[in-house]
Amino acid sequence: MEQLLVHCANAIESNDATLAQQILWVLNNIAPPDGDSNQRLTCAFLRALITRAAKSGTCKMLAAMANAHYNLSIDSHKFSVIELASFVDLTPWHRFGFTAANAAILEAVDGYSVIHIVDLSLTHCMQIPTLIDAIASRFEVLPRLKVTVVGGTEDVPPKLDLSYDELGLKLSNFARSRNIVMEFRVIRSSYADGFSSLIEHIRMQHFVYAESGEALVINCHMMLHYIPDETSSSSPSVRTMFLRALRSLDPTIVILVDEDADFTSNNLVCRLRSAFNYLWIPYDTVDTFLPRGSKQRQWYEADICWKIENVVAHEGLQRVERLELKSHWVQRMRNTGFRGISFGEEAVSEVKTMLDEHAAGWGLKREEDDLVLTWKGHNAVFATAWLPA
Template structure:
């Protein structure tokens, strides 16, 4: 689109209510206005108003460069996601050309094609260490697990983790420190779900290669580790994984004497959800009989685990309404964009990889529907209700867990904080909830 086309549209089409039509583009640059523009653009796309959608997208493209400040980069990511949705829905062919131009502009600013980057183990470990986003859950979980498995000679860890077992070396270190001599060290069994979905961050080696590295690392710490991969997916609620563990307990009765640890780190929100939100209380919901999340948790309970750790992002991205989802995502995902400005320079590879993963999440939330939309975050309050409905009871994180998390936070930028909400721990950024950690025992 050229400037004359835009001028013709602005004279024939009124701006949405609330926009200062006579002001320059520079006055559109505050965060609230950028959010309003995104909302009105989403409404225009949903109502198939291609002319208005193009008009707003043109403005957004001018006020939200991909190399701007954190709010501009956040808005640019939503801009790309809205264009992807419009192209998918066939709102306007011209949007496809606009999308290609914005895509090219994005990469000219970032210098790297990072959308499908696969990390080496070392790079992924460095990526995880960038912020407390994942380390918070690792620290809280490790402390809770160590306390729960005291006295067991065999510890079976079922690891459902978004970061490909990056937590496990720290847990092995903690176990080897607590049980100093090999005769006293428990034997570890690690089971992971061998999913094939391309959900970032992605790893550049197979699960078998990863398992070999973990076994060798454990051996260097005088720990015996058995590594098992079970092909299983979030799409069916990890049903294959649950059934195989259940069969192991039936075939090998001696496994009933081992500690069974279910470690869920930012993975469960990928399980499809089916729920009805209460009209009187948005924090309450009615579970459907076919809700895979609830079925998964009830299956976990039937395994009688020693402890279940649930760590996830504290936001609500489950709405079927695009605008509601956009608002929730915009008012949550500013956090990672804001944090990255405190410790990574523009142009660094790590920053590009970090923000590419957030862009992937935004596009998944905005541009996709059905089973393709896997980023369906639920707030902590709803997960708490789910766990209680599945006959689990929350357990308080002890002083050791709190101390471990605080020590970890001291290694990162000012702005990160920790607070306790009943039994749970919550990671905050500038006072806003980011990630929660909870621990559960069979009731």
């Protein structure tokens, strides 16, 4: 199936509508949208290739024919807070990063009277309640919390059906129920320019208004790969500039959690192969915990379809799914003045306990200072912790 998709991509790129149509016909017959995990994965790539074909030359006719048989619009569900919380709990995909990060954060902020958490998260602060719980149960003298999040990234799934101001109110009420005073701020900022307005806001807060005994925690959960990665010979990439700006803030700790794959190639076939050989993982796992036809399964797979379409069908500024391997991020962090720190035994133990709640295929491995979530031995998500060098 991967070879057929590659041949189809090449045919579309060379505007060979006849060959592309023949391959699409074959794929359409062997990859039904309700088949096994590999067939559903292939079907998602097929849809993405048809979307790409619709934008190019003589293949527009082909796309019009395919559109007659395919509904190419991806149903993007807007989650309530309760739905999103239970959705995130379905697999360790996000919980792994939450668990590892919380353990490292708790260790780093012990003894501080104020903790300022900058939450750059794809999951709309779903990690914060677990962190509040951990702080409330672990510290004798409860610190004050400041939480800063970015608004302006609502175009990336999963989507939430309430505003960040409403979410902040819910989180503040939850913190109060744990006897913790919390301030919540939303900064309008975009990944397109490396969150520059967020950085300036933190700089002002940290160097002008920060209180004595205040810890600055930068929690990056599957968000940094949306920052543009292109590097020209004359200037560093936006990612590098963002990390340099982070370093200049002298944070107490930086947590970086992301998916361990490389979607940065400018070559369509390279990207397609990389995505196919990585995104089989969520399709494979979904069979272990969600029945066919369930709403949650539709939402789960729609999110992966969105990612596949972005990687395959789009170019330029529209292509925002630009994952980088852990090794690349590690090098970036070191180059911009950070040093990695190891996750303690408590963090490892908590991650293992969390994994015991899920399917047997999930595993944990340590790579130097870092933790990596695996599925059937294949790297899925990595967690790293950093201090200013």
